[in-house]
Amino acid sequence: MALVVQKYGGSSVGDAAKIQRVADRIARRVRGGDQVVAVVSAMGDTTDELIDLARQISTRPSAREMDVLLHTGEIVSSTLMTMALHEQGIAAISLTGAQAGIHTDAVYGRARISGIDTERMRRELDAGRVIIVAGFQGLSEDFDVTTLGRGGSDTTAVALAAALKSDRCEIYTDVAGIFSADPRVCPAARPLRDIGYDEMLELATTGARVMHARAVEVGALYDVEILVASTFDETAPGTIIHRETTMEQANKVRGIAHQSQVAKVTVRAVPDRPGIAAHLFEPLAAAHISVDTIVQNASVEGLTDLTFTVASDDMAQAVDVVRKALPELGAEDVVTDGDLGTVSVVGTGMASAPGYAATMFRALFDGGINIELISTSDIRITCLVRKAQVADAVRVLHEAFALDRE
Amino acid sequence: MALVVQKYGGSSVGDAAKIQRVADRIARRVRGGDQVVAVVSAMGDTTDELIDLARQISTRPSAREMDVLLHTGEIVSSTLMTMALHEQGIAAISLTGAQAGIHTDAVYGRARISGIDTERMRRELDAGRVIIVAGFQGLSEDFDVTTLGRGGSDTTAVALAAALKSDRCEIYTDVAGIFSADPRVCPAARPLRDIGYDEMLELATTGARVMHARAVEVGALYDVEILVASTFDETAPGTIIHRETTMEQANKVRGIAHQSQVAKVTVRAVPDRPGIAAHLFEPLAAAHISVDTIVQNASVEGLTDLTFTVASDDMAQAVDVVRKALPELGAEDVVTDGDLGTVSVVGTGMASAPGYAATMFRALFDGGINIELISTSDIRITCLVRKAQVADAVRVLHEAFALDRE
Numbered sequence: 066m067a068l069v070v071q072k073y074g075g076s077s078v079g080d081a082a083k084i085q086r087v088a089d090r091i092a093r094r095v096r097g098g099d100q101v102v103a104v105v106s107a108m109g110d111t112t113d114e115l116i117d118l119a120r121q122i123s124t125r126p127s128a129r130e131m132d133v134l135l136h137t138g139e140i141v142s143s144t145l146m147t148m149a150l151h152e153q154g155i156a157a158i159s160l161t162g163a164q165a166g167i168h169t170d171a172v173y174g175r176a177r178i179s180g181i182d183t184e185r186m187r188r189e190l191d192a193g194r195v196i197i198v199a200g201f202q203g204l205s206e207d208f209d210v211t212t213l214g215r216g217g218s219d220t221t222a223v224a225l226a227a228a229l230k231s232d233r234c235e236i237y238t239d240v241a242g243i244f245s246a247d248p249r250v251c252p253a254a255r256p257l258r259d260i261g262y263d264e265m266l267e268l269a270t271t272g273a274r275v276m277h278a279r280a281v282e283v284g285a286l287y288d289v290e291i292l293v294a295s296t297f298d299e300t301a302p303g304t305i306i307h308r309e310t311t312m313e314q315a316n317k318v319r320g321i322a323h324q325s326q327v328a329k330v331t332v333r334a335v336p337d338r339p340g341i342a343a344h345l346f347e348p349l350a351a352a353h354i355s356v357d358t359i360v361q362n363a364s365v366e367g368l369t370d371l372t373f374t375v376a377s378d379d380m381a382q383a384v385d386v387v388r389k390a391l392p393e394l395g396a397e398d399v400v401t402d403g404d405l406g407t408v409s410v411v412g413t414g415m416a417s418a419p420g421y422a423a424t425m426f427r428a429l430f431d432g433g434i435n436i437e438l439i440s441t442s443d444i445r446i447t448c449l450v451r452k453a454q455v456a457d458a459v460r461v462l463h464e465a466f467a468l469d470r471e
Numbered sequence: 472m473a474l475v476v477q478k479y480g481g482s483s484v485g486d487a488a489k490i491q492r493v494a495d496r497i498a499r500r501v502r503g504g505d506q507v508v509a510v511v512s513a514m515g516d517t518t519d520e521l522i523d524l525a526r527q528i529s530t531r532p533s534a535r536e537m538d539v540l541l542h543t544g545e546i547v548s549s550t551l552m553t554m555a556l557h558e559q560g561i562a563a564i565s566l567t568g569a570q571a572g573i574h575t576d577a578v579y580g581r582a583r584i585s586g587i588d589t590e591r592m593r594r595e596l597d598a599g600r601v602i603i604v605a606g607f608q609g610l611s612e613d614f615d616v617t618t619l620g621r622g623g624s625d626t627t628a629v630a631l632a633a634a635l636k637s638d639r640c641e642i643y644t645d646v647a648g649i650f651s652a653d654p655r656v657c658p659a660a661r662p663l664r665d666i667g668y669d670e671m672l673e674l675a676t677t678g679a680r681v682m683h684a685r686a687v688e689v690g691a692l693y694d695v696e697i698l699v700a701s702t703f704d705e706t707a708p709g710t711i712i713h714r715e716t717t718m719e720q721a722n723k724v725r726g727i728a729h730q731s732q733v734a735k736v737t738v739r740a741v742p743d744r745p746g747i748a749a750h751l752f753e754p755l756a757a758a759h760i761s762v763d764t765i766v767q768n769a770s771v772e773g774l775t776d777l778t779f780t781v782a783s784d785d786m787a788q789a790v791d792v793v794r795k796a797l798p799e800l801g802a803e804d805v806v807t808d809g810d811l812g813t814v815s816v817v818g819t820g821m822a823s824a825p826g827y828a829a830t831m832f833r834a835l836f837d838g839g840i841n842i843e844l845i846s847t848s849d850i851r852i853t854c855l856v857r858k859a860q861v862a863d864a865v866r867v868l869h870e871a872f873a874l875d876r877e
Contacts (some may be wrong), residue, residue, distance in 0.1 A: 074840075081524065081527035083526065083529050084528060104752070117549070117710050118487065118547070119549060119550075119551065119554060119557050121487035121553070122487050122490060122491065122554045122555045122558065123554040123557060123835060125556045126557075127553070127557055129564070130550040130553050130554050130557075130564075131550070133550045133565055133567070134546070134547060134551070135550075137543035137546050137547055139542055140539060140540070140543050141521070141524070141540060144525075144536040144539045144540035144541070145524060145525065145538070147533070148525060148528045148529040148532045148533060148536050149529070151529060151533055151536075152528065152529050152641060153530075158535070159536055159539055161539070161616075164614060164615070208569075208570060209593070210567075266527050321850035398666070
């Protein structure tokens with residue numbers, strides 16, 4: 066008897082019929098002898114509908130109130146899934162994030178899990194019940210509702226698997242696994258059989274929207290094996306995310322990731338003295354703005370340009386923050402470009418093997434795609450390109466690295 | 472500076488525009504110097520929509536899961552109301568029933584409040600915040616969500632007023648107060664300026680659906696003065712429910728109540744021995760079926776007929792329960808009539824003054840309305856009549872007791 070933690074996304078529980086199909090799937094697993102804890106997202110477009118409702122009332126709704134509002138969506142689907150299991154004759158109970166013992170910090174809208182008290186879940190499992198947990202949510206120390214941000218149900222599931230020392234976490238979604246590139250952009254993309262945590266993390270943070278990056282981080286930290294697979298196509302094997310295995314598998318490009326909503330912010334003529342970067346990025350962090358890539362040009366006559374990228378949605382707020390810091394920085398001005406995207410080549414061991422960067426730049430050049438900025442990590446090379454050329458760049462690179470072949 | 476607890480029903484918060492109007496009303500009250508705790512119901516038809524969703528999954532959904540499902544409706548409206556107050560520049564915070572410290576027993580679907588821990592509310596009030604409480608819900612000892620039953624937000628409001636030692640509880644609704652009869656049935660009905668707790672209780676339990684009967688009970692127990700008034704018509708004074716005042720006001724018919732969904736269950740040929748009633752009504756109570764009126768006929772040859780009334784919705788379940796008890800009772804059979812209603816004359820001191828019953832029976836007789844069963848309390852005379860004649864009976868009695876005049 067294995068304890069498995071599953072997660073079903075919003076499209077998997079979009080209506081009563083889909084909920085019943087998922088319940089059927091869970092019921093078969095239980096009859097097969099497994100213990101199941103299933104995390105569910107809100108039904109279909111519920112979260113967007115609740116956001117719309119809030120926007121009718123307020124253009125800048127309080128983050129605390131938004132969390133209380135949005136966390137109801139997952140509660141609704143968790144109760145319906147539980148009822149559907151009851152109809153199948155399966156003992157089951159729904160738990161809210163708070164009831165499941167999920168404690169978080171108090172950063173509304175993107176709270177982080179600080180700990181999980183498994184006592185209630187253990188009690189329900191011992192009583193032979195399937196547990197349906199409302200995803201995406203937790204409780205702060207002050208007994209306030211928090212949410213983990215978009216896609217947070219993935220993190221709920223992996224964190225529960227870690228806390229319950231489950232054998233495996235299964236993320237069910239509307240795609241058949243992790244692909245070598247986004248199939249909507251690159252028809253030649255194919256599903257990967259497995260992938261390492263770090264590679265997946267680079268894919269997730271650089272645009273493969275299949276999984277919440279924090280879920281992968283938690284998986285890596287607690288060594289939870291994660292299966293990403295299709296909810297309704299049970300014939301597709303899906304992709305397993307796990308610790309990087311053999312050296313043979315390393316040293317290879319695994320996938321092409323992309324982002325289409327990237328903005329570049331350049332602080333002009335910053336005096337090149339120690340502490341400048343801290344003075345700039347501390348207030349951005351305080352405003353909870355995620356900075357992706359940072360590039361500082363070589364200094365000319367003691368002045369340098371400092372460029373960073375953020376999500377397009379955060380650009381206006383980032384510029385506000387930077388402008389306020391300009392006097393202290395002694396910098397001249399801020400210029401922005403909101404019409405960009407990124408394309409990334411991801412694979413373990415890339416840094417130690419020459420040639421990947423050259424292949425990438427040559428392929429983009431041959432494809433007529435101009436590179437605006439380059440950044441690299443051990444397992445990733447990312448180029449900033451015009452937003453309109455992102456899709457072309459993905460296809461060109463997918464072919465250049467022969468990712469359409471096994 | 473007074474602390475006032477208000478309650479706004481579902482039709483008062485039915486859409487964004489209505490929520491904004493209510494927020495405006497609360498904001499004016501706050502600017503006038505009052506501290507406000509406002510309890511809100513779910514928006515418009517939300518509760519019915521959630522019930523529909525559950526029915527698509529299960530014909531007999533688990534009571535625990537229904538409570539978790541339904542309590543989300545009030546949470547949604549509480550956050551939206553809070554956002555609307557923020558837009559008005561008013562400091563405000565939403566609290567779920569659990570966060571407001573509302574503890575209940577674990578009878579899902581009709582839980583009773585066992586206590587209220589006001590610590591969090593006091594803290595928020597001291598911080599100068601308006602509190603918007605999600606009505607109708609609480610938390611059991613086991614940290615499970617409970618709901619107080621239909622109309623439970625009234626009870627939430629009155630109980631909070633009692634716990635916070637508030638000067639007053641104001642129930643805002645889509646009618647202008649308590650009427651001498653249901654205006655939809657009796658056009659001559661007029662709003663009452665005030666009414667006693669007991670009278671209101673009789674009106675509420677015998678069919679005046681303006682207020683949750685348990686809210687009135689709590690008000691009577693803790694001596695909370697309750698104003699029932701219109702949300703959007705601020706010119707209407709509403710009705711004050713309070714302790715019965717002068718003897719002059721007593722001894723008078725105050726209103727006509729009615730119910731249209733009443734079923735009569737008769738247990739035939741029960742041996743007339745001690746303990747029979749207990750054997751019958753204990754299992755009904757255990758099944759949480761509310762029995763309204765009980766009549767036992769005079770015994771003939773040691774056998775008697777025992778008749779009681781229940782809500783039409785409960786009839787099938789009541790018959791199930793009674794049939795199971797038949798062998799132990801030694802009774803012959805159960806017969807039912809599901810097509811009935813009640814009409815009641817309510818007023819303090821009725822029992823001590825002759826003539827009211829005679830007037831009532833004469834008026835019904837003159838109106839061609841047959842009486843199926845009679846029951847009385849100190850302040851009420853109720854007649855069971857055919858469902859089709861209920862509306863006629865209300866109008867006939869309203870006129871007979873001259874309730875259209877001040």
